[in-house]
Amino acid sequence: MAKKEKTPVEQLTYEQAYAELEDVVAVLEATPQSLDEATALFERGQALAKHCAELLDKAELRVRQLTTSEMDKPEEEAEEA
Amino acid sequence: MDQPELFPSTALSVSDLTRYLRQVFESDEVLRDVWVRGEISNFSRPSSGHIYFTLKDSGAALRAVIWKGNALRLRMALREGMSVEAHGAVTIYEPRGEYQIIVDALRLAGEGTLYQEFLRLKARLEAEGLFDPERKRPLPPVPHRIGIVTSPSGAALQDMLNTLRGRYPLAEVILAPATVQGDEAPSEIVAALKTLERQVPDVIIVARGGGSLEDLWAFNDERVVRAIAASSVPVVTGVGHETDFTLADFAADVRAPTPTGAAVIATPDVADIRVQLGVLMERLAGALGAVVDEQRALLETTRYRLQRASPLWQVQTNRQRLDDLSERARRALLTALTLDTAHFHALDGRLRSLDPLAVLGRGYAVVSDAAGKIVRSVKQVQPGESIDVHLADGSLDATVNRRVQRADND
16 A cells, blocks of 8 residues: 655644644544554554654744835825825 | 484594594504604603604694604604604594504604615625625634724724734734724725735624614715725624625625624634644543553563563463472373272282192192202102102101002193
């Protein structure tokens, strides 16, 4: 059976890891697996979940303020009262 | 002095008259619900918490009072000389025979006109369909990138960032700074919005802290309203306090009561995300468990079948069968033997009765001639011959005297 190339878990963003975890669980729950396949899936799932939990724990809000040069110039219409 | 009338009109007491006047005031439609414009003078705020002042203009003066409850809710600081518009009911304070207005709302003079303009603008833009519910887009459940248009130095920004850190720290926040009040504000807000849209955030928050109608006026500006309505990204507004509604709020996809409220509405709570993750992990373990159980059951079945096919099993089974059969055989034999014994005894009886010696015992004799041959007929011997007569206990040596043939034996 051809397996998809799996990205190393650490390289995934939270959203990517979570999405793949959902897929793994769905496959494990729905289709009959050999014990080998099931174990492999489970281990991948565990790695994904652990990665997600770590990302949540370490997450720091990233804040970036646009500089004046990045900003559009405000229109300089004279406004009538 | 006039002569007293023949039927004098009844004189009312002062109280009665005053009470009557009060009732007249309190039932008058205008006096019950009126906005009055004037300048504050004789302002006093004693420890009771009530506020007393006089509203005056060049031609007249009106005493005014704000009771403590309303006074506490005032968002404006009142000063002598301020030009204000006061809303309330005019009534009579009977003990002093003074009329006064009981004020329940206050605004700066000129705000009245501002409010009219607000209503006109609202009606016009509403008619264009800019506030239609159908135009409102749902917010993305998980915003990876959040854009914020607000003053970089205001408390609103800090409040929002703190809220976002607590709720959804996985997000990236892009701040497009803009002045949020004054004449330059509308164009700066519009420019900030347009810039932010190009960064393609998942949601944009437009926010500023509380203030008066004048302070918030930029968010009623037509340019700002149109820019929000035209935004390619869903917009959440959090302008002023809970009770402030600006036209920007009506044009937004979602209105939040405050800047912090906007940050809350725009994001999922990381606590919920953790719960979600936990549930998924449980399902993962459960799913594996199910597979293992299935495999174990399969193993059991196979093991059973294996066992049944094994030689030992066969032996055990055969042994069992053997035991079964021998038991049945034994029983059959027993039965057979029992029958045979009975039969045997019967036969034995018959046999015994046929024993010649037994016959002899009954008195019969066996005769044999001189040659030892058994004599069965009288014709076999002549008179004078020697014969042996065998009896049960011996024999007699005898001689034939005479033969007598039985007649019916021929």
